[in-house]
Amino acid sequence: MATSYEKYQKRKLISSYFSVIISIFLVLGLLGVLSLFVIHSQKISDNFRETIPMTLFFNGKTSEKELTAFGEKLKQAPYIKDFTFVSKEEAAKNQEEALGENFLEFLGFNPLQDSYDIHLNSDYVVSDSIAKIEAQFASNPNISDIMYDKQLVEMVNDNIQKITQWLLITAGVLTLISMLLINSSLRLLIYSSRFTIKTMQMVGATKRFIRRPFIWHSMRLGIIGSLLAIAAIIGLSFYVDQKFPDLDINPTQNYMPIVFVSLGLFLVGIIITSISTYFATQRFLNLKSDELY
Incomplete structure (x- = not known):
């Protein structure tokens, strides 16, 4: 019976890890796509202007x-x-x-x-x-x-400014949402280990010692999720360049935007998971034993 329960707990834990990685991947992937679009927005608008x-x-x-x-x-x-x-x-x-x-x-x-x-x-x-x-x-x-077409020239210039402003606003909102979603996923993961955290605290382990393995483990999940997002963005960049060559994205030669976005996603994945895990573990460390239920 104990073996079956342990297997069940292991499967449940793996499922939790998988859901956290998928959440990080999806959120960072969307953020990366939007970031690349903002970076290339000037080139896209220039390309459109030059077709008039x-x-x-x-x-x-x-x-x-x-x-x-x-x-x-x-x-x-x-x-x-x-x-x-x-x-x-x-x-x-x-x-x-x-x-x-x-x-x-x-x-x-x-x-x-x-x-x-x-x-x-x-x-x-x-x-x-x-x-x-x-x-x-x-x-x-x-x-x-x-x-x-004079009207088209005026419309293009007016709309490009509006689109750029809305893209920046959307990028900021999406960054906030990504932090909240990743934070929620990690809190659920830490919640499943709340009794382990309290047991370690009761036997004399310091808060720093208890937090360390959870933070390191969450960082690894963040690294995996961010690497998946980076791979997806690189693949998408080559696909868009192949399907729409007139946009002149050319990720092979013009690779710096992808490099900057990839580094940003990698750091965001690590920083958000570390901070979220820190506060999640701190919350359960401050709870009394009867408050864990």
Whole structure:
């Protein structure tokens, strides 16, 4: 009977250890993902800004030499990320593929214009800067029209600031929640050993001596949980980089964000478990024997 009871207690203890590790893993994993998102938020917003196109249309009097010279100027401009020249013949072909019919035969002429599709560097995709660039292009007599989504530019800049603020607030709240959840899990684990703690105290063991093995054991659980969270975050980073290469996360070369987040999670896992275990054991050390039930 004693053997069966001991086996039951052992299984119960292992189950408690497992639940604590899973709690630490899940909480630190979520915290790590959010931390990486905050770190990469600027890069993600820059990438999105640089996908907003601006199209410059040239009048029919513009010569091929002038178009080539304009392209050379774009190469030297600091605000240009990339650009593509689209001739009116190429534009007509693209339009024909989109419509599924040859509209040139119907019209008898090509009404489309030569154009440059450009993408600006992210620092210049703000209302003031892009307005100055637009005015500069508009002063060119060969350019007949400039098209870009002004409302999208304003919306992106406004929303990015709001999203960044909410991410920081969420990160702070999640950090607090993680501390409370891990603390609760460890308190339940220490609760199952409350009689052992009181017995050691009754035979003369000091509080420091009693706390030491519990703190060390909780630290090991914190290390295991944090290592699992770190492994999951590294795997997720490579997965996101593979699925969304345009984000340019590139964890192989740009590895410092993962290193900083991993070190942070490792330290948080150790510190939270140590502090939580300290106060949990202290609570039971201060209780009287009849208060343990």
